[in-house]
Amino acid sequence: MKQIYDTIVIGTGIAGLTAAIHLKEAGQNVIVLTKNDKVSECNTNYAQGGIIAYRPDDSAEALEKDILYAGCYYNNKQAVATLANEGPKLVFDFLINKIGIQFSTNDAGQLDYTEEAAHSQRRILHYQDHTGDKIESSLIAYAQKIGITILPGHTAIDLITNNHHSTDNQELYKPREVMGVYALNNATGEVVTFFASNVILATGGVGNLFQYTTNPASATGDGISMAYRAGADIINAEFVQFHPTALFHKDLKRFLISESLRGEGAKLLNHNGEQFMSKYSPLKELAPRDVVARAIYEEINTTGKEYVLLDLAHYYTGTKPIEERFYKIYHTCKEVGLDITKDPIPVVPAAHFFCGGIKVDNNGRASVRNLYAVGEVSCTGLHGANRLASDSLLEGMLWGKRAADDIIANGNHITGKRFDCIPDWRQPADSIEFDKLLIYQDWNAIKLTMWNYTGIVRTRTGLARASADLNYYYHRIIKFYKEAKLNRDIIELRNGIVTAQLIVSAAIHNDKSLGCHFIKD
Ligand code: SIN
Secondary structure: OEEEEEEEEEOOOHHHHHHHHHHHHOOOOEEEEOOOOOOOOOHHHHOOOOEEOOOOOOOHHHHHHHHHHHOOOOOOHHHHHHHHHHHHHHHHHHHHOOOOOOOOEOOOOOEOEEOOOOOOOOOEEOOOOOHHHHHHHHHHHHHHHOOOEEEOOEEEEEEEEHHHHOOOHHHHHOOOEEEEEEEEEOOOOOEEEEEEEEEEEOOOOOHHHOOOEOOOOOOOOHHHHHHHHHOOOEEOOOOEEEEEEEEOEOOEOOOEOOOHHHHOOOEEEOOOOOEOHHHOOOOHHHOOHHHHHHHHHHHHHHHOOOOEEEEOOOOOOOOOOHHHHOHHHHHHHHHOOOOOOOOOEEEEEEEEEEOOEEEOOOOOEOOOEOEEEOHHHEEOOOOOOOOOOOOHHHHHHHHHHHHHHHHHHHOOOOOHHHHHOOOOOOOOOOOEOOOHHHHHHHHHHHHHHHHHHOOOOEOHHHHHHHHHHHHHHHHHHHHHHHHEOOOHHHHHHHHHHHHHHHHHHHHHHOOOOEOOEOEOO
16 A cells, blocks of 8 residues: 655654644645554653743853753754754744643742753743643644644554665665655554655654663664664764653652652652762752762662662742642652652662764754654754753754754655655565564563663673674564564564664764763773
8 A cells, every 4th residue: 555745754742743733734745653552652741841941031042051061062062052042932932822732830820930950040841740741632632633644553664765665776876865664554464655755753762772761662762773774874872861760669660750859859868868969969969860860870889779769758849739740740659659748759760861863954854865853863963962851842842843844945856656666565475473472582681781781881891792692682683573474563673673783882982981871991
């Protein structure tokens, strides 16, 4: 089955939906694909803290300074200046005035700006502590209102390029161009050929390549791996950010405990009841994330305990009751018997955000023609070696718009004849339906390797071991992929192993500790 669009967007988070909305409103024939059955299932939906927004007494220069400091000055200065100058106002123009999102207000009825680590200003708008699902549901409602087709349950397999797929041998001698995507209909097993003159990857991050993560299960590095196979440049892959505070609890898988708790006064304590952050940074609890994550790692290692404690109850500085300000965290913890208005919260670091990704320019263009990447899957260079809190939703929204604007102004138009030379997907007739346990075991091997050897603190020996082990898994998984009857699990596993190798390889090739790439020896 073949379908032709002006633009295909893969991914339904803030970056993908923002791009799709702008394209649709400019009259483009656009479709949004997601591998998930639920359209809202993406990292955006789980964002807690908030989004950096304009306030009159702040300045672009102050924001630039904070982003560069958190990023260890490894950032792309052009991307930083673009975000600082254009991003905060776009929150008002797009999210508030157009999409109609109402962020939380203070007792005086004014927008409530909160604080997170390494910000010199309270400049983050939030909706209680579940800003992401407010943004996500509002964007989906708006997209549906203006008639955007969003197709759930379709897992992208590979980008289609002229060089790789065309049966016209002359296409081999032309510059490489993306022409669409092969995607699996998860329910029927059919592979659909989606053609487009432009493809935007907005597939999110890599959290699930690690044993412990704050990300939903769908964050398996798909876009990175697909873009890499198509020949796009991937950069800064060694910079995986670990969030310092995920809940440590046997019944809950690393539920995020937002940095905004520390922004509203919460303190980190070790098992002797000591506040330890002053040993690690004069900014204490509000030091950049990489510093706090390493401090917790160190405390855990030296005390031999499995977690540290985050005490909000005794240090809260907010005016709203904790149950209201931190609604989601309060209720989620309550369900497992933890009352955050009274008890300190057991926390550990967990993989959270990928600062590297598909190298893109200031308009989201990747290094292969007709391919764009926006949001976490992309690397604009904004984050440098470590991301500043609450700028990822903003980056996704801004580059989603910039990519759409670029497509509207300069986008490609492929004629039907060239599409005619792209064959349908061929699935071998003798493919085998494998036991899920095989996939599960391979994932466990990848996740443990990444967590143990490519985690918060790395060693050269560990990275070399990771590289050798992943190389072995890669060959086994690719053989398995070729023999298996296609399904979402096997597609994700193939993407996961490729992305894991890219991260380890980048970590081995950068022998300087910087930001969230920390080598001990
Ligand atoms: C948080 O709420 O701590 C996460 C915010 C972010 O990742 O920027």
